[in-house]
Amino acid sequence: MSTPRLPVTVVGGYLGAGKTTLVNHVLRSSDERIAVIVNDFGEISIDEDLIVAADSDKLTLANGCICCTLADGFAAALMQIRSAGTLPQRLLIEASGVADPTQIAAYGHTPGLRLDAVVVMADAEQVRRQADDRWVADTVRMQLAAADLLVVNKIDLLDDARKADDLCDWLAGLSAGATVVRASRAAVPIDVLLGPRSARDTASARERPAPEGAAAPGWHAVEDLFESQTVVLKAPIGMPVIEALLANLPDAVVRLKGLVQAVPPASESDANARETADATAYLIEAVGKRTSMTPHATDPTQPPPRWAISLISHKGALPPNWLQARLRPDR
Amino acid sequence: MGTNEPFVIYPARRVITINPAFPFGDAVAVAGDRILGVGSTDELASWGEHRIDDCFAEHVIMPGFIEAHCHVMSGGLWNSTYVGFFDRRDPQGLLWPGCTSIDDVLERLAKAAADMTDDSQTLLAWGLDPIYFPGERLVASHLDTVTGDRPTLILHASGHLATINSALMDRCGIDETATSPGVARGADGLPNGELHEPAGMMLAGEAFADMMKANRTEQSRWRYASEARNAGHTLLTDLGTTQLWDPDQLSNWKKVTSDPAYPARVMVAMSNLFGGTADPAELAELCVQLKSEQTDKLRFGIVKLILDGSIQGFTARISWPHYYKPPPGHIGNGMWLTAPDQMADLVDPYHRAGLTVHCHCNGDEATEAFVEAVEQVLERCPRWDHRHTVQHCQLTTPDQYRRMAALGMCANIFSNHIYYWGDQHRDVTVGPERAARMDACATALASGVSFSIHSDSPITPLGHLQTAWCAVNRVTASGQVLGPDERIGVPDALRAITIEAARQIKMDGEIGSIEAGKLADFAVLEDDPLAVDPMALRDIGVWGTVLGGVPQPAQISDS
Numbered sequence: 068m069s070t071p072r073l074p075v076t077v078v079g080g081y082l083g084a085g086k087t088t089l090v091n092h093v094l095r096s097s098d099e100r101i102a103v104i105v106n107d108f109g110e111i112s113i114d115e116d117l118i119v120a121a122d123s124d125k126l127t128l129a130n131g132c133i134c135c136t137l138a139d140g141f142a143a144a145l146m147q148i149r150s151a152g153t154l155p156q157r158l159l160i161e162a163s164g165v166a167d168p169t170q171i172a173a174y175g176h177t178p179g180l181r182l183d184a185v186v187v188m189a190d191a192e193q194v195r196r197q198a199d200d201r202w203v204a205d206t207v208r209m210q211l212a213a214a215d216l217l218v219v220n221k222i223d224l225l226d227d228a229r230k231a232d233d234l235c236d237w238l239a240g241l242s243a244g245a246t247v248v249r250a251s252r253a254a255v256p257i258d259v260l261l262g263p264r265s266a267r268d269t270a271s272a273r274e275r276p277a278p279e280g281a282a283a284p285g286w287h288a289v290e291d292l293f294e295s296q297t298v299v300l301k302a303p304i305g306m307p308v309i310e311a312l313l314a315n316l317p318d319a320v321v322r323l324k325g326l327v328q329a330v331p332p333a334s335e336s337d338a339n340a341r342e343t344a345d346a347t348a349y350l351i352e353a354v355g356k357r358t359s360m361t362p363h364a365t366d367p368t369q370p371p372p373r374w375a376i377s378l379i380s381h382k383g384a385l386p387p388n389w390l391q392a393r394l395r396p397d398r
Numbered sequence: 399m400g401t402n403e404p405f406v407i408y409p410a411r412r413v414i415t416i417n418p419a420f421p422f423g424d425a426v427a428v429a430g431d432r433i434l435g436v437g438s439t440d441e442l443a444s445w446g447e448h449r450i451d452d453c454f455a456e457h458v459i460m461p462g463f464i465e466a467h468c469h470v471m472s473g474g475l476w477n478s479t480y481v482g483f484f485d486r487r488d489p490q491g492l493l494w495p496g497c498t499s500i501d502d503v504l505e506r507l508a509k510a511a512a513d514m515t516d517d518s519q520t521l522l523a524w525g526l527d528p529i530y531f532p533g534e535r536l537v538a539s540h541l542d543t544v545t546g547d548r549p550t551l552i553l554h555a556s557g558h559l560a561t562i563n564s565a566l567m568d569r570c571g572i573d574e575t576a577t578s579p580g581v582a583r584g585a586d587g588l589p590n591g592e593l594h595e596p597a598g599m600m601l602a603g604e605a606f607a608d609m610m611k612a613n614r615t616e617q618s619r620w621r622y623a624s625e626a627r628n629a630g631h632t633l634l635t636d637l638g639t640t641q642l643w644d645p646d647q648l649s650n651w652k653k654v655t656s657d658p659a660y661p662a663r664v665m666v667a668m669s670n671l672f673g674g675t676a677d678p679a680e681l682a683e684l685c686v687q688l689k690s691e692q693t694d695k696l697r698f699g700i701v702k703l704i705l706d707g708s709i710q711g712f713t714a715r716i717s718w719p720h721y722y723k724p725p726p727g728h729i730g731n732g733m734w735l736t737a738p739d740q741m742a743d744l745v746d747p748y749h750r751a752g753l754t755v756h757c758h759c760n761g762d763e764a765t766e767a768f769v770e771a772v773e774q775v776l777e778r779c780p781r782w783d784h785r786h787t788v789q790h791c792q793l794t795t796p797d798q799y800r801r802m803a804a805l806g807m808c809a810n811i812f813s814n815h816i817y818y819w820g821d822q823h824r825d826v827t828v829g830p831e832r833a834a835r836m837d838a839c840a841t842a843l844a845s846g847v848s849f850s851i852h853s854d855s856p857i858t859p860l861g862h863l864q865t866a867w868c869a870v871n872r873v874t875a876s877g878q879v880l881g882p883d884e885r886i887g888v889p890d891a892l893r894a895i896t897i898e899a900a901r902q903i904k905m906d907g908e909i910g911s912i913e914a915g916k917l918a919d920f921a922v923l924e925d926d927p928l929a930v931d932p933m934a935l936r937d938i939g940v941w942g943t944v945l946g947g948v949p950q951p952a953q954i955s956d957s
């Protein structure tokens with residue numbers, strides 16, 4: 068098996084929180100080919116200038132992918148997407164405004180797919196009222212609790228910074244471990260939503276060869292609120308190091324993604340044993356409270372992937388060599 | 399008389415007209431597809447040249463039963479093997495005894511597998527309700543003992559679960575590495591063949607898709623109407639399962655109903671739930687357009703919306719104190735399928751277009767949201783005689799009934815629940831007090847709300863004598879009376895399954911009672927529902943129907 072599993076991003080949140088704006092933003096800004104499945108009782112509200120052609124309940128998108136509804140079931144939607152020609156690099160599912168994102172996320176466990184993250188949108192102005200609404204309080208709280216990444220949208224509508232801080236603290240409490248990011252018009256940096264770009268590159272099927280001498284940590288700003296760091300790995304690393312990294316991520320880490328070769332503890336101490344032959348390839352990920360390590364199938368007919376780990380963190384919260392240091396605990 | 403054809407007089411043991419001004423007759427006269435009159439044979443003969451047909455002389459004639467809430471899927475499911483707990487008659491009239499133990503289910507499946515000729519074919523079954531098999535759970539290892547290598551899938555009665563055998567698990571790659579929360583596991587930690595919710599069931603791939611596809615065929619539409627005729631029904635409302643926006647589905651309906659032999663009228667409700675555009679204004683326009691194309695046997699003008707889930711599935715929206723004994727991990731209340739604060743805007747375009755909105759509301763919180771939405775749209779756009787209807791209406795409270803009466807709303811009450819799940823509602827879902835007042839026909843009657851009662855077939859078996867029996871007796875499957883004060887009399891129940899059902903689909907000027915000028919749609923019964931012991935109501939035999947003047951004998955086969 069050489070096709071990596073298709074990452075699935077679920078976008079949930081109550082009515083009016085900006086899910087559709089976010090989906091359109093992703094379609095517009097991402098360099099990935101993204102297929103969209105909409106679960107809102109047949110409603111597809113993709114921006115018209117992103118639509119190339121429409122045919123009953125599915126739309127062909129500018130990036131060559133399609134958008135269809137869950138009307139006939141997920142299997143049928145997947146089939147439509149797979150028969151559309153070029154395979155997508157990501158599946159985006161927009162949940163309905165009253166759906167439980169956890170239930171939608173269950174589709175991410177379909178063979179061939181891999182749940183990447185549950186992104187839940189909250190309307191900065193409305194969410195407190197909604198979370199106490201006589202009818203939808205439990206629905207809204209359930210949605211917030213399901214988030215890996217909680218986007219506090221329309222933050223510009225709050226008139227002072229203290230209110231925004233209070234709101235985000237309160238939401239962090241309700242979402243138990245989710246990463247909370249603020250946004251206006253759902254403009255969350257793409258790398259935050261979908262994972263660090265360099266790591267996304269490493270995880271894609273077609274891989275450019277690793278740049279020469281790329282061991283130094285990469286360091287660049289991701290818009291105003293976030294920054295990222297990348298470590299390119301020249302050799303396999305010990306499994307305990309990776310496990311410790313994932314288990315002890317500080318709250319400042321918004322997202323982490325990497326393609327690594329891991330070796331079991333026994334051979335870790337012996338540097339000479341760090342041979343590629345003993346190592347297993349893993350895709351490692353962290354977003355909010357969700358961390359995962361999934362075996363990664365490599366295609367021997369293709370050039371070897373670029374082994375690297377990238378993370379995105381809140382600006383100024385971590386030293387620039389934080390990740391580098393974590394990967395060399397013995398130094 | 400407006401016809402030159404000689405008319406036919408059918409003398410009967412009794413004609414029950416459901417017309418309070420002329421409640422009974424000895425005979426009914428039919429000219430073409432209409433009722434010429436009801437009365438004594440002599441009175442009717444005085445109209446002119448006629449023929450007397452004595453075939454119903456020993457029978458009781460009633461207006462044809464009208465099911466205002468069922469689904470065409472009930473025809474499609476009969477492509478699969480029935481393994482439900484209760485006896486059920488298929489559209490060919492064959493009785494399928496209920497499978498009352500796991501062994502019964504396995505025996506039924508073994509026989510079905512033995513009857514299959516194509517080895518590669520998947521064995522599909524439906525109707526399993528594990529709530530009736532407390533203790534042991536039917537899992538893949540049970541199925542394997544009778545199905546061997548043949549892939550097998552059973553859809554549960556709830557529609558939310560499926561159980562598959564090991565052969566189908568192998569084919570679909572479901573093994574210990576499965577990560578989906580929809581894959582249930584046994585005590586040994588391995589997948590046990592149970593798949594939960596659509597996300598789990600879709601892992602069964604084509605087997606599940608095949609089962610759903612069967613609902614869209616011409617044959618399933620014929621079976622749907624045949625089953626209805628066998629139970630005395632002359633009109634069925636397909637309450638929002640068909641994809642009306644799909645030209646194939648529409649032409650399929652037109653084709654079957656234009657066949658003179660098709661044994662029922664069908665009201666097909668527009669729904670936004672199953673694809674196509676979600677813009678209510680556009681759907682309203684389409685529905686108005688379809689209404690202009692309707693025929694005597696294919697009707698439009700009803701819109702189906704849905705607010706919550708089901709009580710027994712723990713997904714209904716129930717006001718505080720919510721669920722009584724929900725399963726561990728449940729959040730206490732059910733789920734919304736439509737955002738309640740969006741409801742008024744959804745109803746609005748249909749309301750303005752002169753259509754009637756029927757909204758699925760199992761819990762009282764859902765009823766509240768719908769009634770409020772109707773209040774809002776009426777304020778925006780006052781309209782008389784809309785007949786917007788609360789469907790299922792299972793936990794609707796007395797104050798809600800009073801508001802519904804004031805607003806001109808109707809109710810379609812899911813009486814069958816009392817028999818099929820009443821014991822579970824009392825003991826588990828809502829507790830004794832609220833179970834006693836659920837499906838409150840007597841309250842509806844006292845509040846002046848026009849109400850019908852329904853089966854929601856395939857959820858429970860189609861058959862208005864059974865449904866009326868439930869409303870009249872309120873006896874549960876274990877034989878206990880649930881909420882005796884909500885029982886209604888047989889005459890009120892008979893109105894509910896005829897004229898009141900016609901009223902909420904706005905056809906009461908044409909059908910629902912036996913009166914001069916109405917369509918000649920009759921239920922022909924072997925006994926008199928007003929004379930038998932109310933507990934024997936459901937045992938009355940059905941000869942068949944008369945549809946538009948044409949006798950349609952029921953198919954009963956006891957082979």
Ligand SMILES: [Zn+2]
Pocket residue numbers: 758789790
């Ligand atoms: Zn319903």
Ligand SMILES: [Zn+2]
Pocket residue numbers: 467468469637854
């Ligand atoms: Zn229904």
